[in-house]
Every structure is written in C-alpha cells, then in structure tokens.
Amino acid sequence: VSRPLQSGKVYLVGAGPGHPDLLTLKAAKVLALAEVVLFDALVSGPVLAMAHPEALLIDVGKRAGRKLLTQDEINRLLIHYARQGKIVIRLKGGDPLLFGRAGEEMEALRDARIEFEIIPGITAAVGAAAAARISLTDRRVASQVLFTTFSRESGENWLNWAAITPDTTIAIYMPGAHYSQVAARLVENGIAPGTPCVVVSNATRAEEQVRWLNLAALAEGERLPAPSLLLVGRVAAKKAEHWRESFRPEMFLRDAESKNLSI
Numbered sequence: 001v002s003r004p005l006q007s008g009k010v011y012l013v014g015a016g017p018g019h020p021d022l023l024t025l026k027a028a029k030v031l032a033l034a035e036v037v038l039f040d041a042l043v044s045g046p047v048l049a050m051a052h053p054e055a056l057l058i059d060v061g062k063r064a065g066r067k068l069l070t071q072d073e074i075n076r077l078l079i080h081y082a083r084q085g086k087i088v089i090r091l092k093g094g095d096p097l098l099f100g101r102a103g104e105e106m107e108a109l110r111d112a113r114i115e116f117e118i119i120p121g122i123t124a125a126v127g128a129a130a131a132a133r134i135s136l137t138d139r140r141v142a143s144q145v146l147f148t149t150f151s152r153e154s155g156e157n158w159l160n161w162a163a164i165t166p167d168t169t170i171a172i173y174m175p176g177a178h179y180s181q182v183a184a185r186l187v188e189n190g191i192a193p194g195t196p197c198v199v200v201s202n203a204t205r206a207e208e209q210v211r212w213l214n215l216a217a218l219a220e221g222e223r224l225p226a227p228s229l230l231l232v233g234r235v236a237a238k239k240a241e242h243w244r245e246s247f248r249p250e251m252f253l254r255d256a257e258s259k260n261l262s263i
C-alpha cells in the first residue's frame, strides 16, 4: 500500500461475506492504515474492528429501507476526505464491483481527478456456495452462473430469460422479504417449480443458516434473516447434499484440532 504524497487516495474495498478471515491480505493492510472508512450496513462488526483505532468510521449504509446518506452525499464525502490528503476506504460487503454502486463512485472520483484503487472481495454468492458446499459450476449439471437480482428499479423484464438454460446456476442477491415473489417470477418465466434451490442466510457468519428446497417449496417457506441469498439450479439438488453430508469437513478439522495441527 503506497501513501500518496499530496492528494489522498480512495480504496474501494470488498469486505467479503462477513467472516473477517475472508478479507484479502491487501484489504486488511489498507484497513489498518486508512484514516477514514465509509462503510455499508452489510459490513460485519469483526471486519470493522480491523480498522485503525483512530480511523474515522462513517456509517453510510441503508437500514430497514431507510437511506442514511444518498449516493451523491457518499460521493461528495469520498472526494472531500481525499482532497484533504487522506487515505479513504469505501468498504462494501462482498465484492465492491458487484451490486454495490461502485460504477457511480468510480465515475465521481474520475471526474474529481482523485486517485482510486479497487481491492476485490469474496462475493456473497461465493460465500453462500461455500456455506452450502455446492459447486456453482459442477460440470455434471451446470455450464454457467448468473449473478442477478430482481430488486432493480429498471422495470420487470430486464432479465434475458432465454439465456437461462436448465444447466444455469442462478445466484439471486437481495431476494427481499417475499421469497414467494421471487419463486413466482422464476416459474412465470419458464423455470420448473421442481428446480432445486438453496437459501443461505448470513453466509460465513456465526448466524449462518442453510435451507434446501425447490422453487415450489420456496414460495411457502419461512423467511430467513437478512442478508440472505438464493442459489437456484441443478447444483442445489438435495441428493448432492446427502452425498456432501457424508463427507463433512468438520470431521477432518476436529481430527486436526485433536492432533494440535494448525489449520
């Protein structure tokens, strides 16, 4: 991490899905020296705790639908602190370039001629797949992965449904409070109600929960606490889950712990 001499620099940093060990080394290094950290609601406490003790921490996240700051206000703050010569972090859950409005922020920084750098993070879909222990591209049943959300303001039919083949794994971010609406949209657009899906809530965090269903059951299923993500497609089949259950990695971790091996 290099410190510019005169003007500051903004780092758009991915905080990963929650567990602090899932931060990149580079993210941890920059967090330890940044003077200002603007963070989203999804950034976990243990990750924030890695910031410099004297850093100015600013919560710019949305909570329960209430926006704390507008995107313009966030852009202005980034520019303001960078112009004071500070190292500024824009800390976002998962990866900063996926569903995180980084496009607008980079444009504002470019316009203001502020130097910036992206530090990638582990996106929620990848954290959720790890929690559920499924391969998003298991070559026996999947040929492509679609990262998407239905919560876009850009209208109902922006998704290219024709591109969603039976061997597509769909990772749905921000499924909202009503899984039934998500299930209905998928089924209306030709995805079979029997298609397997997994709901992962709080992937990689202490509160992590995983539910194995299919689209028909999803419509009636209980809602899991936010943040949650849906993985839909043949890779999410329960049969594969049974297979995975018989090879629980914890068995091996416990073995390693009992032998005092570091893991």
Ligand SMILES: C[S@@+](CC[C@H](N)C(=O)[O-])C[C@H]1O[C@@H](n2cnc3c(N)ncnc32)[C@H](O)[C@@H]1O
Residues within 6 Å of the ligand: 017, 018, 042, 092, 093, 094, 095, 096, 097, 098, 099, 100, 122, 123, 124, 125, 127, 128, 172, 173, 174, 175, 200, 201, 202, 203, 204, 205, 227, 228, 229
């Ligand atoms: C505004 S999007 C930001 C995505 C983020 N930039 C990323 O790459 O993961 C927020 C959505 O990410 C998903 N998400 C983030 N963290 C999660 C986690 N630990 N477990 C499950 N879903 C998560 C949820 O669907 C949540 O509504």
